[in-house]
Amino acid sequence: MADKRRFDLFAQFLTERFPAPRIYDIAGGQGRLNEALSRLGRTVTTFDLRHKHLPVRYEQRMFTLEEPCECDLLVGMHPDGATRIIIEYAAKHRLPFAVVPCCSDNSMPYNPWRRYLADLARELGFPHVEEQELPMEGRSRVVLGDFSPR
Template identity: 75%
Template sequence: MADKRRFDLFADFLVERFSAPRVFDVAGGQGKLNEALTKRGRAVTTFDLRHKHLPVQYAQRIFTLEEPCEAELVVGMHPDGATRIIIQYAAAHRLPFAVVPCCSDNGMPYNPWMRHLAELARESGFTTVEEVKLSMDGRARVIVGEHGPATPATGA
């Protein structure tokens, strides 16, 4: 059974870790993470196909790499098949990401899936890729990817 505190615990982690004022919540279901982050002062847009959702900023569509970049952080709480797109989108726009995977989108067992996602992030150019565990029941491992500071170009 899923931990009912998961959205608040993940929101607390995100607010403590990232100063990002605008957040994309990908495959966010009813918008409970959005609601938790909004209460903590963040501007959040949730992307999902659900018709019934909380009264939060909600884009009722599938999140794609073509989505205009209007956020400083991309996140997902148990985003099922959208886990990879979160990492790919964040890499393409040099944004940090944090995702709590619950299952793979290809039937891969959980631990190999977590290793695969971390490797995907490294291969996508993230200089920091780490795993953090939230203090909750169920799938509580967060994969975080961040880019290091941009290095200035040197002239000859």
């Protein structure tokens, strides 16, 4: 069972970690992370294919590398098959990213998948890649990358 606090916990983590005012939420489902981040003063656009969603800024389409860059941060809460494109897009536009991966798009087990994502970010030029833990049940490791010096 998924932790019902996951969106609020991730939103709090993101706002404490990144000063980014404009955020792309990739494969954001109904838009619950968007809703949580919006309550914290961020402008968020969720990209997903769902027809039913919350009344938030929502683009009902698949996110691609060709998307115009109008954000300061890319995020994904259990974005499934969109996890890799978040990192690739962030690298292309030199933006920070934060993802809470769950399952891979290639049947890779969870821990190797997380390591693969961190390695991918490094290969794409992110000088700062790390993992953090959210205080929640279930898949709670955040993989994040940033170009800013720490």
